[in-house]
Amino acid sequence: MSTEPTRGYGPPAEPGGYAPAGRSGPRHRAAGDDPASESALRIVWLCPDLLSTYGDRGNMLILARRAYVRGIPVETIEVRSDEPVPQEGDIYLLGGGEDGPQALAAQRLNANQGLHRALARGATALVVCAGYQLIGTSFFAKGTKCPGLGILDITSDRGPTRAVGELAGEADPALNLPTLTGFENHGGRTHLGPGLTPLARVTTGVGNDGATEGVWHGKIIGTYMHGPVLARNPALADLLISWAVGSPVAPIDDTWPNRLRAERLAAIR
Amino acid sequence: MTTAEQGTGRGGLPLRARLASTVSRTASALSRAAGRGDGSVIGGWLGLKIDPDLLKHLAAGRRVALVSGTNGKTTTTRLTAAAMGVLGDVATNSLGANMPTGHTSALARAGHTPYAVLEVDEHYLKQVIDATHPVAIALLNLSRDQLDRAKEVAMMATLWRDAVRDRDSHIVANADDPMVVYAARAARHVTWVASGQRWHDDSWVCPACGSHIVRTGEDWACAGCDLRRPVPQWRVDGDAVVDPNGNRHQLMLQLPGRVNRANAATALAVAAQFGVDPAAALPRLATVASIAGRYATVERDGRTIRLLLAKNPAGWLEAFDMAERAPTLLAINARDPDGLDTSWLYDVDFSPLQGRRVLITGDRAMDLAVRLEVNEVEFEHVPNFAKAVAAVPPGRLEVIANYTAFQDIRAELNRVN
Numbered sequence: 001m002s003t004e005p006t007r008g009y010g011p012p013a014e015p016g017g018y019a020p021a022g023r024s025g026p027r028h029r030a031a032g033d034d035p036a037s038e039s040a041l042r043i044v045w046l047c048p049d050l051l052s053t054y055g056d057r058g059n060m061l062i063l064a065r066r067a068y069v070r071g072i073p074v075e076t077i078e079v080r081s082d083e084p085v086p087q088e089g090d091i092y093l094l095g096g097g098e099d100g101p102q103a104l105a106a107q108r109l110n111a112n113q114g115l116h117r118a119l120a121r122g123a124t125a126l127v128v129c130a131g132y133q134l135i136g137t138s139f140f141a142k143g144t145k146c147p148g149l150g151i152l153d154i155t156s157d158r159g160p161t162r163a164v165g166e167l168a169g170e171a172d173p174a175l176n177l178p179t180l181t182g183f184e185n186h187g188g189r190t191h192l193g194p195g196l197t198p199l200a201r202v203t204t205g206v207g208n209d210g211a212t213e214g215v216w217h218g219k220i221i222g223t224y225m226h227g228p229v230l231a232r233n234p235a236l237a238d239l240l241i242s243w244a245v246g247s248p249v250a251p252i253d254d255t256w257p258n259r260l261r262a263e264r265l266a267a268i269r
Numbered sequence: 270m271t272t273a274e275q276g277t278g279r280g281g282l283p284l285r286a287r288l289a290s291t292v293s294r295t296a297s298a299l300s301r302a303a304g305r306g307d308g309s310v311i312g313g314w315l316g317l318k319i320d321p322d323l324l325k326h327l328a329a330g331r332r333v334a335l336v337s338g339t340n341g342k343t344t345t346t347r348l349t350a351a352a353m354g355v356l357g358d359v360a361t362n363s364l365g366a367n368m369p370t371g372h373t374s375a376l377a378r379a380g381h382t383p384y385a386v387l388e389v390d391e392h393y394l395k396q397v398i399d400a401t402h403p404v405a406i407a408l409l410n411l412s413r414d415q416l417d418r419a420k421e422v423a424m425m426a427t428l429w430r431d432a433v434r435d436r437d438s439h440i441v442a443n444a445d446d447p448m449v450v451y452a453a454r455a456a457r458h459v460t461w462v463a464s465g466q467r468w469h470d471d472s473w474v475c476p477a478c479g480s481h482i483v484r485t486g487e488d489w490a491c492a493g494c495d496l497r498r499p500v501p502q503w504r505v506d507g508d509a510v511v512d513p514n515g516n517r518h519q520l521m522l523q524l525p526g527r528v529n530r531a532n533a534a535t536a537l538a539v540a541a542q543f544g545v546d547p548a549a550a551l552p553r554l555a556t557v558a559s560i561a562g563r564y565a566t567v568e569r570d571g572r573t574i575r576l577l578l579a580k581n582p583a584g585w586l587e588a589f590d591m592a593e594r595a596p597t598l599l600a601i602n603a604r605d606p607d608g609l610d611t612s613w614l615y616d617v618d619f620s621p622l623q624g625r626r627v628l629i630t631g632d633r634a635m636d637l638a639v640r641l642e643v644n645e646v647e648f649e650h651v652p653n654f655a656k657a658v659a660a661v662p663p664g665r666l667e668v669i670a671n672y673t674a675f676q677d678i679r680a681e682l683n684r685v686n
Contacts, residue, residue, distance in 0.1 A: 049473040049481065053413070058615030061643050080473075082481060098421040104479060165609070183610045226612045231639045256642050260635035 027075045028064075040073040041244060044089035046115065047081040047097075050105045051131055054185070056095025058228035059126060059237075063091060066237050069252050072245060081105055085114025090244040091124045094131025096185075096226060099141035102130040109134070109149055119151055124219040124244045128229060132214065132222035133188055140188065152217055153193030159206070162187045166268045167225055169200030169213045175239065179203075180213070181232045181264045182225020190215075190224075199223055204268045219243045232261055282326050289320035290327065293377040313370030316377060324369055327376035328385065328401035331360070334539050335397060337389040337429075338409025338449075340584050341532050342367065344524065345407060346388035347560045348536035352550035356543060358382040365561050368393050369400065384543070391425055395432035405542040406433065407441045407535050409464065411448040412471045413613070414581040422448055423476040430455045441538045444501040447472040447482050447489060451496055460513075462538050463487070463501035464531040467590070468583035470616065503538045510534040510547065518547045521555040524564050526591035562679040569682070571663035576685070578675045580607075582616040588669045589621040595665035597622060598657045599648075600631040600674035607672050611636040619644040628657045631674045654678045 027040070045060045060076050067074040079085060081104065092115060097105070109115050119125055125135075133139040136154030139146055148154075167184040171177035180200050190208040192198060192215055199214030199221060200207070207213025207224055214223035221240065223229055230237040234257045242248050282290060293316030316323045334353070336346045343365045350361040360379030362371045367388040376385060389397045391411070398406065408429065411422050429452035433440055442453035444461040448471065453459050465487075466472070475482055480493025490497035502513040509517040510533060520533055533554050537547045559565035559576075567574045579588040603611050611633050619641055627648040629637050634650055641648045651657045654677070658666065670678055679685055 052470065052616075054610065055612030055615035058612065058640075058643070061615065065643050080481070098424075100421070100423065100479075101474065104474075183612065185610060226610060227636075228612050228615055231615070231636070231643075256635065256638040260639050263635050 028078075040075040041067050041091070041241070042086075042089045043067075043074065043076045043091045043093065044086060045076065045078050045093045045095075046085060046109070047094065047101075047105045047131075048078050049080045049082075050101035051095040051097035053098060054096040054129065054226040055228050056093070056128060056131075059095070059128070059230045060093055062228070062230040062234075062237055063093075063241060066234070066249075066252065067241055070249055072241070072249075081108045085109070085112050085118065087114060087118055089118055089123055091126065091240055092118060093125070094127040094134060096129030096131065098130075102134065102139070103141040103146050105130075106134050106139075106146055106148055110147070116149060116151060119220065122219060124240055125221070126230075126240055127220070127222045129184075129186055129224055129226065132224065133190060135220070135222060136190070152215060152220065152222070153196060154190060154215060154222070155193075156188040156190045158187055159189040163206035163224070165205055166264065167202070167205030167207055167213065168265065168268055169202045169204075169207060171200045172197055172216060175199075175216065177233070177235050177239065178261075179265060180223075180225065180229075180236065181261060182223065182227045182229050184224045185226065186224055227264075231257065232264060234258075283320075285320045286323050286326040289316040289318075289323045290377045292316060292319060293323070293374055310366050310368075310370050310374065312377065313366070313372065313374030316373050317370060322400075324373045324376070324397075324400040327373060331376075331382060331385045331401075332543060333385045333387065333401045333403040334405045334407070334543070335387050335389050335394070335401065335403045336407040336409070336535075336539070337391050337394050338407075338443075339391065339412045339414050339581065340587070341409050341528060342388045343560050344529060344563065345409060345532040345535050346386055347557055348533050348554055349407070349539050350386040351553040351557055352536050352540035352545055353384050353386055353543060354553055355540070355545050355549045357384060360385040362387055369397060372397060372401075386539075391429070394429060398432055398436065398438065403438045405439045405441055405539045407539050408433075408443065408449045408453055409532075409535065410443055410446045410466065410583070411452075412468050412581060412583040413616070414608075422471040423474070426452045426476045429453075439542045441535060441542070443535075444499050445487065445489075447491070447496065447498075448476055450499060451476045454496075454499070459499075460503065460538050460542075461499045461501040462531070462535050463504035464535060465505070465527065467528075467586045470582070503534050505530045505534050510537055512537070512541070512547055516547070518551055521551065523555065523558045526587060528587040528590070559685075562675065562682075562685050565685045567682050567685050569658055572658055572661060572666045573664065574658070574666045574668060574682075576675065576678065576682075577667065577669045578672070579669050580672050582613055585617040585669070589619075592667040592669060593665060594625060595667050596626040596628065596661040597667040597669065598628045598630065598651075598654070599637060600629070600654070600668065600670035600678060601634060601637045602632040602671060602674040602677070603636075604632070604673045607674075614640040615643075619646050622646050626661070628660060630654060630657060631670070654681050 133156040135151040136148040139156040168181045198212035293312040296312040296315045350359045353359045360382040362375035367390045426448040433456040440453045440456040440459045443449045443464040445466040475491040478494040563578045577588045579585040
């Protein structure tokens, strides 16, 4: 490393030429506000009041920024667990949380059925940790088996030990993603039904069961990776955006995410 | 040994406790002499091995105040000890060693004092109440901290609730934190302080019934049960603390930020339980300049460097409130005491730093770099603290660091206090 301080991120110097802070930026609104224009990419973060223990807001912020930098109009919507799930979303997010809030989120999302309808019509979703367990048919919380949303044929139970630490794996080749890296912290083990594909083959850590990690099916990605996952895996963020907008997206400057990735992957070697 | 024991005035201790107390103090002194640390943990650990009831014995005969919470407990302990100094000698664990080993060591080292003010790790509150029978207990706040190992916030509130239920101790509690109110209202005697709560993300869900907490300005109430903001007896108004009689006490704190004015209000409310007149305590609060390096200002190569410790999202929000508009170094590690998961960086909105010159360093500077980029905050990465000092012009440098990063920088500044 040079002795001079390394010049960091500065909006005016970026060749991509996106607006510096304080101009228009991604639009953020609450569920009750007026809807945005039809053309915006709408990112819906569900149950931030219950499932937001591990910096889960980061996945929403990263998706919004990566769309915005490319000139894609984008809007983020935070929807509390006692509010109805909006139907006009393009990407739905569920984050991590403790047992009690996880069980409550399952009850409320099942009562509402809005996420079920949105995913049935083909919306994109990223579900993480507790949120990942939720979309299956059952999970364990506070020692009892709880019904999940039943969106995918997945069951989760308790593992012998809590999985805490770096998690890395090689993504399913069909996704064409570089090595995935994240931080896991969960007591559950997750089993995929026939016809479902794991997101990755584990090289470090536990993931679903020590061999596989996460799930991908249609436009749904489930994972145990925090970090948040999209901070360390910008290509995964772009995959979700490209699914939602229906076309590939152009590369952007990923100097800092790539340095973070390199450092995290080197740390587990 | 007998002479030494009499010299401390602790001759009333049972024989085993006397031996344990002496070993504890000797080990602490050896640890400090060997340069192994403050000595505040090893001494207490050895003492408790010899006499498991040592803390109880050492606390007997003292009038004790405890201070607990996720943030601000070291500072509030220091301010409370300063206020109690009006009455006489006060033993305190002012080095932040806040588990029973640290309490034992602090009391053994202090010898006989009529009063003690102890900072208590949230997880140990019940155990320390059992051992010390405190006159007063300050409950400051509860929020997420060290994600990969701490208990769920609501679970901690329930543990506190069980710890203070049916006790004679007087509780001094933050009326603005629903988690604290849930715990404190199980107690027999409570004084409410409007300490504020900048961080709301751990108290949207009622710990009593699971409904939503609805906020209107500074007021809050559960939508589903009777948990609501109690009427505070003490509050902060500008630079003054207003006591239950409506008297305004102008603070002259050296410590920065609204949160420290609230900590001072709590300290005055706790001291009042011991009969301290707030007006008499004010000059003593004004003498507190820094605590174990926190808020310390150091001159180095023409730079005036101020150290702010921020251990969790709520702490970062308070630090941004305190930091002046000057070049700012952010330092992030993720070693065991910090928690290994850096995801919490996304729970903090760094936008108050936009437009300021920001430098970043630490083991996990790359995590911070990505976070700041997403937050549209310009930054420069520097490999270490010395390079940051060299990179900024003479004048003010604000340093905000999480726990081990803070200790690293403090070590570079010769363990500044």
